[in-house]
Amino acid sequence: MAQPTSATDDATFPAPVIYEFAAVARELLACQTRQALLAGPTAGTIRAALDDEIASREPRVLSFDVFDTFLLRNNKPETARYQELSTHVSDRLAASVAKAPSDIDLLFARLHGMDFSYRTRKAVEGCREGHIEQVIRYARTALNLPRESEKVFLDAELDYETANLTVNPVLAALAITFRARGGKVILVSDMYLGKAEIGTILTRLSNGVTNWYDKIYSSADHIISKRSGKLFAHIAKDLDLAPTQFLHVGDAWQGDVLRAREAGWGAIHFPISRQEVTERERALRAFVDTWKSRGHDLSQWARL
Amino acid sequence: MSDLNAGYTFGRNDLGPAVAGYLSRLHAQILVFEQEHGARALFVSRAGVRIRRALDVFVRATKLPPPATGDFFWISRLVVARGVWNRKPEAAIDVLSKEYRHINLAEFVRGMFRFAPSGARLNPVDPSLIGNGADLGRFLSSGSKIAEVVQTLFRHQSMLFEGYIKQLLGSSGTALLVDTGWQATAQTLLAKAFPEYEWWGAYFGRSGFPNSDRSEWGRAFGLVFEADTFDPARPETSPILNRHLIEYLFEPKGDSIQWLAQEERGGQIIAPGAPGILADAPTRESDPMFVGVLDYLASLPEGIQLADLRAAEAAAWSRIARVLVHPTKDDLAAFAGVTRSADFGRDARVPLLPKPEPRFEGDTPDRRIQDSLWPCGQAAVEYPPEIAKALQKRLAGDLKAASVRPPERAARRRPAVAIITRTMDRPMFLERALKSVAAQTFQDYVHVVVNDGGDNDPVRATIERTNCDQARIRLVDAVKNRGMEAASNLAIRNADSDYVIIHDDDDSWEPEFLRKTVAFLDGKQGKHYGGVITKSTYVSEEVTPKGIVIHSKAPYNGWVENVHLMEMAIANFFPPIAFLFRRDVYDKLGGYNEQYPVLGDWDFNLRFLVDADIAVIHEPLANYHHRDRGDTTTFGNSVIAGRAKHLEFSSIVRNNLVRSLVQRGHAAAATLAGVGLYFEDQRNTLRAADNRMTQLGQRIAASASSSAWTDHYWVAFQHLLKSVVENDAATLEKIRATALRSQAGLLARVGMAAPAQGHVRPADLDRAAAALLKDQFGRDSTTLEATAIPPDFDEVYYLRQNPDVAGAIADGSLASGYDHYIRYGRREGRNRPVKQ
Incomplete structure (x- = not known):
């Protein structure tokens, strides 16, 4: 609900009244980092606002986006993460193959593999998505590595993600409470990692906590995605519930909020702060420039 | 450097690394398709022969595992077009008629049988x-x-083709076609005609035109580039400017496959033309460029170093792009003697770079450049370096790069854009405006909705229930009505941002509006x-009990190419919804003038232009909605519903501007603003005169169509003359005999009324004239040999206006522009130019 705040104006007219909306999202947008905000003294305000929203909507299912929402990332842009991950894979492969490819070779193989997987997997209802297994198979083939190396790739991927993610303390606590009251919690992701891989990462980060969620849905498994809007209807059908029974929380405006609401779900925007986005943009530019100076132009794959 | 050495060096040093990068991706693609999809790689002739050869050299040098499959697919576009005949005749006709559109049907039929084992006797x-190919x-x-x-013939070839596919693919349901490119035409035809198989394509490049069939492009990989136009930021797209370079590089000696046959023993389906292509044996003398590429590939080290390959590839493409975009005369040495072959059953080779000499009367360097297969190269042939x-x-x-990196800028401390929406008691429009903003792909904004004295509760409720990003919305309730411009100023002051834009509650944007406008102002x-x-876009709409109904859309002031202060002094010519501006300019101007109940945006724009320039992005991304039908008073725009006020304030705004400019010492600007009205009047007068001239011209053109009569008789006369000169007694006798028959009967046969009723122009002039010629000479105008050009036909102008015709003359398909006009041009509605 919009709350009026005070404002000043000239004497000819009455003072205008200013209203702001969506207090949770506004606070998240304005903070320095979400990690700091959600671990600090104002985390309680965020939690209270979410509780209010749940109380007013009374959903039966609470749904969270995974990456950058339920699990918080640091400010390394995506392409830089792929390159770091490639370094990990290269180091591990050195232990098992005669001549391990370099990190930059692995990065190129991965980038081509992602494109290949995305384009060659059978489309479902007009949606396309890649899968990490296929990405790895392409990279392994392109680099002429033995089939056994695929396990090394996947283990390194999961280890790297685990080391670079933290659990969102506010949302995790909310999930536990919601389930304890009889509600269902689902995690929904547009990602090339399937539910098995996401589940492994969550287990590794859980420190023994087992009651966060009931089910994971990933576009890597279903092909249909949040960003197309179709995954929401699919989930509602799968759980045999009306769309209005769902409340989804996510950082992506289009995929987590606009599309969810168009599908009849309730949705709360949990955005990345402006400061964090700026930091990621800066890191991405620096990354591209560094590799350009080494003779490799990665600008066509530069992603936040 | 000799031409041979130049070609070899270019192949080894530049094309070699580019091809190596391409082959590394092709190799991976084939292997993964084989393993993941059980696919069979098919190397499509003719280019597939050389691609396979290059791949074999690459694999041997790097000691990578070879593909498990890789048969040649002996086809051409003609073979595929005929091959799909039994299943998709309309698709076959579509391909063939496009390719033969300028060729007469007799020539088409001859082409179909040119290489067939038994042709039919053709009665010309x-x-x-x-007709021509378009009539196929x-x-x-x-x-x-x-x-x-x-x-x-088509049915038989199609039956063989179907058998050939089964023979090649065996039990595999998936084919990966390997070819140079570009539009995946064959792949698309195969996918439509043989949907029981999955057809994928691995091409050197994928590129098309606005009317290209892209239905199968999701399965067509361009391994070097996927783009329709050259992007200077991506030099690997430079082959788009000269596709023939890659086609020539990979084109083996040997004719295009024309037909399939079945062996008597064993029933294997073969392509009789295949041995001729397989005999391709390039040498440094015959194919210096390709041999240079092969030598480079053979020198690659063992193992796969993707990053090194890519770095060498990227550097090579920069060099190649320079040669393709700005070739010098020295660069052209590498392309000396390069010719390209035709397809579709035609015998023709066309030089890549014709000599700089006239090909026909009226030929010019500019015409040769236009017709050339490589215009940038031909420019270097024709002109000295600085002009070229x-x-x-x-x-x-x-040459502005299409793919531009996000601009370098310091981190923003405030939102990029303040979007200002003025509203008063119009929740239906407000909801649409909120959705327009929410759909933007650019999200760094604050959306200030200012309620200018209307009921605030519905505004709050609309914001809360609409699917929009409420976190970025600030509602300013003015409490009491202040007027449009005052409301704008109030809203702008209640937000901080780098840029500002007025998004009125009744207008809307395309989703990319903010991303493109902000990127422009942020950039260099x-x-x-x-x-x-x-x-x-001007959107005509109406508010009905069922909601807002859009009636039509059209460009709004589509003539706008730039923003002149002089033009603005005549009239405001863009709406606020289209205009993103810098906040600091707004601050310097002191904001909108709150005195004006209407035309405040015009006043703002005029004062803006005295201080700063406004650029134009030539894409229609803003929608300017008008309620110009039905009840225009209740929901009308001020331009529609408030016309009287507009008239009144147009003089006040202009006068005030002149006064304020004079006071500020801008006498010149004041003069411009003052005489703007005069220029508006002059322009309206000129436009009216121009319209009358156009109408007059149309009437003249209509009466000039009677020249069609004279063309028919000219052709008839030419052939009569020819019969006399050649002493063609049989034809002359026929004419005499026909002339002696009842004149009325003859005229009736060609659709004309009897002389007693006066001669009436027949309804179908072409058919009548054709019948006349056939009756008189036993043949029709479209199969006659070339006719002399009549003295009033401006041949040079016709060829200049119709470059496709000049191209057809150059390759020998037509004798002259007049020849084309008589056979096809008149029917196609092309203008008949008359010599002055």
């Missing part, structure tokens, strides 16, 4: 052969003997501008 006077569908369904023979370079820049198109190009507009 068969009436079903009237009609011809094939005409029921004529010739059409039946052609159909029989400027011309090459223009030929390569707009926008640095010197205070603001930017996009093109706008």
